[in-house]
Amino acid sequence: MTRFRTEERQAQIIDEAIRIIHEQGYSALAIRELARQVGITEPAIYRHFTSKDEIIAGILDRVLQMSDTLLSDLAGISSAREKIRRFVLFHFDFLSENPEITSVVFSEDIFRLNPILRLKLQKIVDSRYQVLRSFVDEARREGSLVDTDAGDMTILIIGTIRLIVLDWRLSDFDFDLKARGDRILRTLERLIFTEDPELDKQLEGRRE
């Protein structure tokens, strides 16, 4: 009988829950099986979470942490244009190494009904939107963005990321997401940024 402190067990439980959702879908997330995978019994789960919904809430919190990683990753960058670039690349990088997360992100349907989970999901979606939106606004002030609605521009970028990731998921993760992301980023850049031969040359050099 190996005992763990509740924070550790909670983390283990959420890890396993994400893995199960990823491998077998949300409908396969049964407390019994979840407990078995963690190596404890069903009632032991209820020592650490009062209900199944609370476990789901924990999963969403885990996804929300991604935003912190993102922001610290972008901390030192001054150019807004570069921030947008890195925002896009970060998502492909992060999801490439944490594919299980995509299963959570694309399971909106599970959360839509439950008001608490739904609010949490909206918070995640909105937080990501706000982060990018601030960069887009900044880039417009810099003059490095094509003159269009900043909100629409933000939707366009996130929508593109999401669809590439969905495609990756449906293909069973069998293409190189980072490489695909790099390609589509170039297309995006050509569309949304103003011509800047000097900067373009720099970017081109960095890529090789």
Add this chain to the structure above:
Amino acid sequence: MTRFRTEERQAQIIDEAIRIIHEQGYSALAIRELARQVGITEPAIYRHFTSKDEIIAGILDRVLQMSDTLLSDLAGISSAREKIRRFVLFHFDFLSENPEITSVVFSEDIFRLNPILRLKLQKIVDSRYQVLRSFVDEARREGSLVDTDAGDMTILIIGTIRLIVLDWRLSDFDFDLKARGDRILRTLERLIFTEDPELDKQLEGRRE
């Protein structure tokens, strides 16, 4: 005891199934309740579908029919640029009047596990992609598109549509999707189409 021919009943069952998924989520789709809503008993459902999965397959077929409506809607249009415009508007129009369909479209997670359903879903996604892709290729030949990768451009457009629709769903359908669609289409057009003052004037006139 009112009897229906099996094609009629199948249609009724699929209608109700979509409604239940939309209102209560996929996990609430129980054969018993589905039968009750249709006005028959549980085993009667199994007269018309051999399994629950086959009902889901029927739902996906229904969504696939959307492509036919789309294509006939776009039949008489000659300009590729106008076809792309109409492709985008069609989606916002159609989903605006059939919001239940969004619940199916955003429930990829249900289908990912089952190989048959998954293939059906991929077929739907791909068919929509191919349609738009052909317009994008055509527009490039016309010279009305900015010079970028046609595949990426297609992804960008569909991704934008999807994210707007997701946003609409998460907001509980409480903004005017068609108006929002019209707005983002203008942004999209400004980004992807080449400058064409003559055509722009025509389009501007038509909008008012």
Add this chain to the structure above:
DNA sequence: ATTGCGTTAGTTATCGATCACTAACTAATG
């Protein structure tokens, strides 16, 4: 037209499996 009959859409009743969750008890930790 009416009858007779095979086909098919429906019924009632029930199956075993599995779900989330809990009461009551036990052993490890600090």
Add this chain to the structure above:
DNA sequence: CATTAGTTAGTGATCGATAACTAACGCAAT
């Protein structure tokens, strides 16, 4: 020794699916 992480055993509810039976339809022969 108090607290807390774990256990065994079991709750009622609900799931998808089926066996056995019945009533309505459609069509051919009278």
